[in-house]
Amino acid sequence: MTAKDKTVTKIESNYVRKYDAHMDRERRKKRRLMRRLVFFSIIAALMLGGLATYHVKQRIAYSEKQEQYEQLQAKQKKLKQTEKDLTEEIELLKDEDYVLEIARTNYFFSKKGEMIFKIPDKDPNY
Numbered sequence: 001m002t003a004k005d006k007t008v009t010k011i012e013s014n015y016v017r018k019y020d021a022h023m024d025r026e027r028r029k030k031r032r033l034m035r036r037l038v039f040f041s042i043i044a045a046l047m048l049g050g051l052a053t054y055h056v057k058q059r060i061a062y063s064e065k066q067e068q069y070e071q072l073q074a075k076q077k078k079l080k081q082t083e084k085d086l087t088e089e090i091e092l093l094k095d096e097d098y099v100l101e102i103a104r105t106n107y108f109f110s111k112k113g114e115m116i117f118k119i120p121d122k123d124p125n126y
Helices: 003-007 014-093 096-107
Strands: none
Touching (some): 014 096
C-alpha cells in the first residue's frame, strides 16, 4: 500500500458494504471464468496435440506401407518374369530334340560313331 492509500478512510455504510460484496463476487466470477478458460484451453491444446501426433503417425505408417507395396510390386514383376521363363523352358523340354541337345552338350551323350569334345570355358546353350 502506498502512503496515499493509508490516508483515505472508507465510509462504513450499508451501500459500501453491498458494493464491496458485489465487487468481491465479481472478482471471484472473473477468477472462476479465467480458471475455466485456462482449463478448457489446456484440454483443447492436449486434444489438438494428440490429434496432430496421431496424424503424423498415420502419415508415416502410410508412407511405409506405400514403400512396402512398391517393393512387393517389383518382386511380383520379377516373379512373373521368372514364371514366364520357366514356362518357356517347360515347353522347350517337351521337345525331344531340345532335350537331346542338352544331353549331348552337358552330359556328353553322343550318337553312334560321334566324338564329343568339351571346351571348359563354354557355357551351356540353354
